[in-house]
Amino acid sequence: MQSIPRADRSTGRGAGYLNASQGVTHRSMLTEDFLTLAEPGTAQTRVLGSRFSAYVCPIDDEPAFETLLAEMRKTHYDATHNCWAYIVRGNDNLIERQSDDGEPKGTAGIPILQEIKKHELQNCGVIVTRWFGGTKLGTGGLVRAYGECVALALDATPKRRHRTGVTAEIEADYDLQSIVYQLAGKFSAPVDFSATGDGTRLCVKLRHNQVEEFSSALLELSAGKLAATIGKPWTS
Incomplete structure (x- = not known):
């Protein structure tokens, strides 16, 4: 050999x-x-x-x-x-x-x-x-x-x-949820919701470069009543 x-x-x-x-x-x-x-x-x-x-x-x-x-x-x-x-x-x-x-x-x-x-x-x-x-x-x-x-x-x-981004979590009473849906629509961002002990949590799937603008707009449109908490990353 x-x-x-x-x-x-x-x-x-x-x-x-x-x-x-x-x-x-x-x-x-x-x-x-x-x-x-x-x-x-x-x-x-x-x-x-x-x-x-x-x-x-x-x-x-x-x-x-x-x-x-x-x-x-x-x-x-x-x-x-x-x-x-x-x-x-x-x-x-x-x-x-x-x-x-x-x-x-x-x-x-x-x-x-x-x-x-x-x-x-x-x-x-x-x-x-x-x-x-x-x-x-x-x-x-x-x-x-x-x-x-x-x-x-x-x-x-x-x-x-693949597309990637992060989830913005928002605790919103029923009378404020339309603000979240309206704003998410402008960003073409899907929205999921889940019931919590204190009300409803809306989860908006944002791209990374949308987070700052979305968060600022949410505070402004809701007169400071709503704020986004950045949650888990996502990939699709």
Whole structure:
């Protein structure tokens, strides 16, 4: 059996082993709306005997990706590398992480991450599994191989756009509720209501950039009788 050249050999406990916590982390600002994958997707390529298999999928958070990565390593226990990258939405920023998983530095994780960015995706995870085919691809060859395999998978996978915002909660007696509905209509904001011990709570789903204007207008129209309390974030 031909040995794997050192430059293409994985490191750690078994083929492709690397904890997600060991990946390189970058953070950037959140966007109010975002595009993600509607469902998982795959693509396979071959380059000079090496086989590459990309798995792309929507993810909600970092633990979800770590679970996926562990499952993928079990499934592809015979692989040489399981390189990966993801971009997920944190509380205040985007979290970007990537790993070369034993490939030469910068030849796998970064090209994978760049493809996610090119497709303008968030809450997206990508794992590219490689089975070494006996021929070194070189730095440029690896960058192209990983990037092209991911691009094929992302191009072929349906996308979904999400909207985000926060809920404004308002305690309003019946005679004041029309003010809330009228104002919510001007902002094209849906309103839900629920009964409470003290009356009725109206919940208005606002976009982030509407909160300040809505709150000020509510105080003015109600002559200070109504105030909005910002509640839970929402995504649709």
